[in-house]
Amino acid sequence: MDIGQVTADGCAVDVYLLLPPAGEPEIVHAAAGPGASVLELGCGAGRVTHPLRALGHEVVAVDDSAAMLAHVRAETVRARIGDLRLGREFDAVLLGSHLINTAHDRDRQAMLAAARAHLGPDGRLIVEWHPPAWFDSVADGQGGRLGEVDLKLTGVVREGDLLSATVRYSADGRHWDQEFTCRRIDLDAVLTSADLIFDGWLSADHTWFAARARRWG
Numbered sequence: 001m002d003i004g005q006v007t008a009d010g011c012a013v014d015v016y017l018l019l020p021p022a023g024e025p026e027i028v029h030a031a032a033g034p035g036a037s038v039l040e041l042g043c044g045a046g047r048v049t050h051p052l053r054a055l056g057h058e059v060v061a062v063d064d065s066a067a068m069l070a071h072v073r074a075e076t077v078r079a080r081i082g083d084l085r086l087g088r089e090f091d092a093v094l095l096g097s098h099l100i101n102t103a104h105d106r107d108r109q110a111m112l113a114a115a116r117a118h119l120g121p122d123g124r125l126i127v128e129w130h131p132p133a134w135f136d137s138v139a140d141g142q143g144g145r146l147g148e149v150d151l152k153l154t155g156v157v158r159e160g161d162l163l164s165a166t167v168r169y170s171a172d173g174r175h176w177d178q179e180f181t182c183r184r185i186d187l188d189a190v191l192t193s194a195d196l197i198f199d200g201w202l203s204a205d206h207t208w209f210a211a212r213a214r215r216w217g
Contacts (some may be wrong), residue, residue: 005067012176013067015169016045020147024128025051028094031126031202031210032057036091039118041081041111042099046072060090082110089120096128100190101182103162108185112194116213124199125211134207135163135184148172161185 005013025048032038035056043049043061045068052059059074062084069076077086081099093115102108115125135158143152149171156165164181187209191198195214202208 011044011178013045015149015176016047016068017071018147018149018171019047021047021051022146024048024096025055027202027208028052028092028126029055029057031124032092038092038094039090040094041115042095042097043072044068046074048096049074081114082107084114086118088118090118090123091120092124092126093118094126098128098130098182100127101130101185103181103183108190109194112196116194116196119213125196126202126208127211128208130182131206132184138163
């Protein structure tokens with residue numbers, strides 16, 4: 001089956017064009033405040049970018065995939081998150097899609113350092129993550145539906161703090177498989193190492209939280 005363009009980390013562009021937002025823009029809007037400038041790290045095809053702009057936010061959208069960015073209607077920057085240095089500050093920096101749970105500690109540290117470097121004096125880092133309890137509960141066959149896309153997890157394997165699986169996306173007789181590995185993290189330790197401080201939960205299920213840059217002196 002022709003799955004179309006696929007990014008370096010295995011994301012099928014066609015899938016992300018089909019997926020609608022699932023409450024993320026409203027969470028970010030409430031956390032950032034009306035009219036806040038937003039730096040979106042890992043924007044994909046604009047699933048969250050476009051609703052944020054409709055809510056009145058100036059958004060700079062970052063992704064390392066030219067194929068994804070071609071669909072984004074906002075100011076875009078093609079870059080790896082950890083390499084980003086724009087020399088600009090924002091009211092809010094968004095790190096969604098559970099990117100903070102990357103299996104690679106060095107990548108996580110680089111992403112958080114880049115996020116912190118772009119926070120304004122009162123800026124908030126807005127993060128989506130997999131809480132520790134998720135790693136204990138996730139199982140083969142779990143899934144759901146987002147817009148016209150069905151999602152199903154298979155091949156769940158645990159090894160220490162790592163969890164690997166494949167998510168199958170299905171829509172209109174087509175399907176796309178994406179393998180992933182993520183790491184259970186200690187949130188306090190991760191934020192402290194990045195010179196950030198926890199600034200509250202943003203969702204009842206604790207899958208979204210905010211942080212701020214630690215200020216010394």
